[in-house]
Amino acid sequence: MTIAAKPAGKERSLVRDRDFQLFWGGDLVSQLGAEMMLFALPLVMVSTLNASGTQIGLLEAFYTIPFFALPVFVGCGRSAGRGGR
Numbered sequence: 001m002t003i004a005a006k007p008a009g010k011e012r013s014l015v016r017d018r019d020f021q022l023f024w025g026g027d028l029v030s031q032l033g034a035e036m037m038l039f040a041l042p043l044v045m046v047s048t049l050n051a052s053g054t055q056i057g058l059l060e061a062f063y064t065i066p067f068f069a070l071p072v073f074v075g076c077g078r079s080a081g082r083g084g085r
Contacts (some may be wrong), residue, residue, distance in 0.1 A: 042060070
C-alpha cells in the first residue's frame with residue numbers, strides 16, 4: 001500500500017483555514033474576557049464596595065475553587081459510571 005504524495009505548493013496553510021481562525025478568534029476573546037474579569041472584579045470591589053484585602057482574597061479563592069473541585073467530582077462520577085475502572 002502506497003500513499004500518494006501531494007504536489008509541492010498545493011498545501012493549504014492552517015492559518016488561512018476559516019474554522020481555525022474562528023476557533024482561535026473565539027478563544028482569544030474568551031481569554032481576554034477572563035483576564036479582564038480577574039483584573040476588574042477586585043478593582044470594582046475596592047473602589048465601589050470599599051472591600052478589604054481579606055474579602056478580595058476570599059472572592060478570588062471562591063472564583064478559582066470550581067476549577068479545582070469540579071474535575072475531581074466529574075472524574076469520580078465518570079469512573080463510577082463505567083463500572084469503577
